[in-house]
Amino acid sequence: MVTKTIFKEITQLHDDLEIEISKVYNEDIDVVKLAEKSLIIIDEAVRKVKEMISPHHFETIAQEIYFFKKLKPQFISKFIYYTTILDVESHRPNGSNKIIQEYYETEQEKLKNFYTEQSEFYSYYRRDATYLDHKIFVRNSYDLKMKLSFGFYNFDTTFTTSHDHIIARFIANKLFDQYLKESIDNLSENNSKGKILSPLIWSASKVALTELLYALHLSNCFNAGHTELTEIFRWAEKSFDISLGNYHKTLSEIGIRKNERSKFLNLLQQNLNQHLDDLDI
Helix, strand or coil: CCHHHHHHHHHHHHHHHHHHHHHHHHHCCCHHHHHHHHHHHHHHHHHHHHHHHCCCCCCCHHHHHHHHHHHHHHHHHHHHHHHHHHHHHHCCCCCCHHHHHHHHHHHHHHHHHHHHHCHHHHHHHHCCCCCCHHHHCCCCCCCCCCCCCCCHHHCCCCCCCCCHHHHHHHHHHHHHHHHHHHHHHHHHHHHCCCCCCCCCCCCCCHHHHHHHHHHHHHCCCCHHHCCCHHHHHHHHHHHHCCCCCCHHHHHHHHHCCCCCCCHHHHHHHHHHHHHHHHHCC
C-alpha cells in the first residue's frame, strides 16, 4: 500500500476516534469512567495505526518525518492525556475544595518542571523548526546531543523515533493544563454561591453553533489544531450556558441537507460581504 493511501486511512481513523470519544462524553459524566472508556477506544486505534506503519517502508524521508512528527502524536497524545486524567482523578484526595485545589496546583507544578527539563526541545517544537527532523523523526536515527527518554532503548523501533513521544507529551500536557485550570475554576465557582453568567447569549440556533464549531475545529482555529473536539464543545456550552446535545447527530443532519449544507457559514459570509460593500471598502 502506498504511503499516501495509508495517511488517508490514518487521518480518517483519527476523525472517527474523535467522534467515538465524543460519544463517551455524551454517555458518562464520571471523569474516571470517561477516561477508562476513552483509553480502550484509543488503544484500539493506536494498534491499527501500528499495524499499518510498523512493516511499512516510506517512499521518502519527508513522509516518514510527517508521520512521526504530525500524525502519530495526535493518537499518542490522547492516550497520554486520558491516562494522566485517570491517574490524577483516581488518586484525588477526599477533602475540602482548598485541599483539592492544592492537589491540582501540585500537578501544575509537575507540568512546569517537565517544560523546564525539555526547554531546548520545546523551543524547537514551538518554533516549528525542521533542521533536526531527519535525525529525530526517522526510525533508527537519533541525535545523542539531545536529551533522550530513559526508556528509549526499550521502544519498538518499527513504530518509534527518538522524539515523537515527546511531541505527544507536549500536546497532551497542553490539554491537561487546560483541564487543571478548568477544574480549579470549577472549585472557585462552587465556593461562590452565585453563578456568574456571561453577558453574551447565543441567540442563533444550536444547529448553527454546531456548524460553526465544527468549521473552526476543522480549520485548526483552536490551539493550532491540538484541541479535542469535545473540549471545544464543552467550552462553548460553558461559555454560552447552553446544551448542544448530540452534536454528531446534528452534523449528520447538516450533511444530508438537500440545498445548502453549510447554510449558517454561507449566511455569515453574505452578511460580512454586504457590510463591506455598504462601507464601500
